[in-house]
Structures are given as C-alpha cells and as structure tokens.
Amino acid sequence: MIKQFSTNFTWGTATSSYQIEGAHCKDGKGLTIWDVFSKTQGKVANGDTGDIACDHYHLYKEDVALMAKLGVKNYRFSISWARIMPNGYGKVNEKGIAFYSDLIDTLLAHGITPWVTLYHWDLPLALQMEYDGWLNPKIADFFAEYARVCFEAFGDRVNHWITINEAWVIAILGYGQGVFAPGRISTSEPYLAGHHILLAHAKAVDIYRKAFAHQKGKIGITNNCDWREPLTDKVEDQQAAERALLFFLGWFADPIYLGDYPQVMKDRLGDRLPSFTIEEKKLLYKSSDFFGLNHYTTLYASDIPEGTPIEEISVYGNGGISEDQYVQLTADKKWSKTSMGWAVVPWGLQKLLEWIHHRYDAPDIVITENGCAYDDTINEAGDCLDKQRIFYVESYLNACHTAMQNGVQLKGYFLWSLFDNFEWASGYEKRFGMVHVNFETLKRTPKASAYWYAQVMNQNGILTSDK
Ligand code: GAL
Helix, strand or coil: CEEECCCCCEEEEECCHHHHCCCCCCCCCCCEHHHHHCCCCCCCHHHCCCCCCCCHHHHHHHHHHHHHHCCCCEEEEECCHHHHCCCCCCCCCHHHHHHHHHHHHHHHHCCCEEEEEEECCCCEHHHHHHHCHHHCCCHHHHHHHHHHHHHHHHCCCCCEEEEEECHHHHHHHHHCECCCCCCCECCCHHHHHHHHHHHHHHHHHHHHHHHCHHHCCEEEEEEECCEEEECCCCHHHHHHHHHHHHHHHHHHHHHHHCCCCCHHHHHHHHHHCCCCCHHHHHHHCCCCCCEEEECCCEEEEEECCCCCCHHHCCCCCCHHHHHHCCEEEECCCCCCECCCCCECCHHHHHHHHHHHHHHCCCCCEEEEEECCCCCCCCCCCCCCCCHHHHHHHHHHHHHHHHHHHCCCCEEEEEEECCECCCCHHHCCCCCCCCEEECCCCCCEEECHHHHHHHHHHHHCEEECCCC
16 A cells, blocks of 8 residues: 655755865866865865766756656756856856756756755855855845845746755755864854854845745755763753754754744853844744754763763764764664765654654644665666665655654655765765666666655555555
8 A cells, every 4th residue: 555645745855065066177167175175185075076077067958858857847956056146146147047047947847946046155165255254244235145146037837945955964064073174173163153053144134035936935044953862861862862852953953943942052152152133033033934854863861970971971973062062972883874874764864753743833844855875886777776776765755654644744854865976075975866877877767766766755654565
C-alpha cells in the first residue's frame, strides 16, 4: 500500500549556486568568499574548487530537461549575489539577471516551480574585504537591497522565496570554527554574525511584504537542525538536549516565532549575544510564511558539569564554543553512517518535526533539505545503484509521514541534492546527488534513487510493505 502524503504536498529537489554553477568569473560575476576560501591551502579536500563544479551555468537547459524527465515539479536553487551585484552593492550586472531569468523561464516552460534562495553562503568578496561580511550591521541593508533587485527582476515569475540558508552554518562554521568561508575562528563573532543574518532576513521580508505584496508570493528563512536525544532520562540530560536544540535552532527560530532569543542563550552568553531593539523585534516577529528546515542527522546529548575543562569534552565538531552549552554529543555505535559520518536515525526527524510543531505553535513546515552522501559509483552497465540512498530517504519519509499523522503541518520535502556537487570543505569527494556527475566529463547519470524518487513524487507517497 501507499503511505499517502497530504494533497498539494510540495515535492522537489535542491541545489545551490556555488555548488553547481561553475563559471565563477564569467559574464561580469564578482568573486565571492568561497572563490577565495576554496583556493586557500588546506581548506577544501583535494584542493577542489567550485570554478567549474557541474558547469550548470552552461548546461542549465539540459539540466532542466533532465529534471522534467525525472518528474521533478519543484526545484530549489540559489542565486549568487555576486552575479547580480558583483560587489554586493551598487551596480547591477544585467548578464547575471539574464542568466537567472532564463533559468526561471526554462523551469516554468517545463512545468517546474522555482523555489529561490537568495543567500546560500557565496557572499560577494567585496563585502567581506570592505565591511567584514556578516560582522557589520550594514550588511542587513546591503542584503535587503539585493533582495529588492531580485524581487523586481524575478518576482513576476517566482512565488517562493527563501532569504537565507542555514544561519547556524554561516555563523558557527564560518565565524566560530573557521572550517567554512570566511574561515574566522572566534567565540563571540558567531553571535554577532547570526544577529545580522536575522536582521538581514527581516529587512528583506519587510521589503517583500510592503513593496511586492501584489506578487502574492511566500517568503521564509531556512534553518538547519539535527535532533538531540537525551542520552538518559535524567533531568540533567533532558535539559542538556533541550539546551542544545535551543542553541542550534531556537537561536534563529525563537526571534521569528516567539519574539526574542532563547533565555538560556541570554543567560549563558551574556554580552556576547547582541540584543534586539523593540523595532527590530517587531520586524522579526512572524517574518516567515513557512518554517524552512534542513535536517540530516541525530546525536545523543548529555550534560557536562559546568567548569569541566574544554579539552576533556569530546564534542562532535563543536570546537571552542561548546562550553557555552556544556553538552556532550555522542552517537550510538549501532547506528549506520553515511559517508559524511552522519548517523542514519529517521526517528530523529520525526521528533524534531514534533518539537517544532509544539514550540512554535504548529507552523507550516517545509523540509528544504534532507538527504545523504554515499560513495556512489557507476557500474559496468553504466548504472548507479545507490540502494543506501533509497533506504535513507524512504526511512526519513516514513518518519515525516508519522509526524504528519501526529498533527505536524508538513507541507513539502526537497531532496538534497539533484546533483553530486561541490560539497564545501569536502570538495567533490562526497556525493549527495540523485543524479551522478562525472567531474571529468560532466556527464550526468540518474541514479536508481532518482527513478525511485520520481515514483514517490508521482504517487504522492511512499510504497510500504505494511497492510
Ligand atoms: C547543508 C547545505 C547544503 C549541503 C548539505 C549537505 O548544510 O545547505 O549546501 O552541502 O548541507 O552537507
């Protein structure tokens, strides 16, 4: 039988500009922080860069035709700010506008609805060099102005906007741990960057709602969160898991849905957490028409007594900022892992969806990314039989279905990713695509999961063996 999803459920697949486009300095595009970061020695596996990536900039017509063949009805992609405004402010690059305009027209001609992300990490380099990127409050206005240019140029055809992808990653990995561009390491800058990201989002939404209401679109922000399961049922561990979720997702969702940062962050961060003015709070409150969520994995959380020296804490990649939370993160050895080393724990997604549902008063949720990387290869017959990806996505969709039966207002699901692509610090080593890309020849080969997912989208649900 088929586990049916709700009527009008949005099925799609997702990518981002730097990860697939290539043509990094073509047709007037300005450089971005990722153009520079990827060329900084030791930052990206094998010294890979996004200079060519999937060369989607040149192959987009074929790519859209392939999507249509695979039954894709909704496509989430991002606009590279520096293609539209090479310096991030000031002059608009008409060739950049023309590229996205034609991409959008091509999608619509194939019956595919565009979901457009305005910022997926490729900040124009000039904004970093001249203004320190997200550390400068002025960036909120620069971003809002860029957003306005996009609404004006594409809003007649685009009705689904995502302002910013994964504020947590930008702030923590880019300004805390330095493993993503711009590569800064600090225990306070993440909170300043995060603050300006939220304000940039709010200002862009304000412009959209005031000046572009006639376009009748929807606009929101996408945040990422893994699930944190208490390691034991001790109160301390339950509080630790909750604290970890608030430092992860509450940081960015609370100001939008509840009006301010979580109290636990204020208490623990003191001056390092900026505060909002009353006006800013108003601007942020209810500034998302849907709850965009990216989710990949789960870890157990347990309490660490405050004062424990940080060197003694083995935390999964939380680096120098983990003392703010005093949460120990661990994986169950029995969990299988993807090639990113991320545990496959579908029930974590169900619990996270239900947590969001209860904390934020049942918002419409759209999963804007979920997926997995495996070492997929093409066999002699020319096929890529990625059974593990089918297993992963099927089990996560099952978890979504259960959450919906429990009342969660889940409205859409986008598989990450359409293509194998430039996986940030992992370069081309990690393959997330439902379509295999040979990075020597650029040949695209749909994997078994692409045909399987085509069926899911087509029948609006997953086949199960249950009666
Ligand atoms: C997300 C990100 C994507 C993709 C994915 C897999 O955090 O938005 O760009 O890289 O993770 O790691």
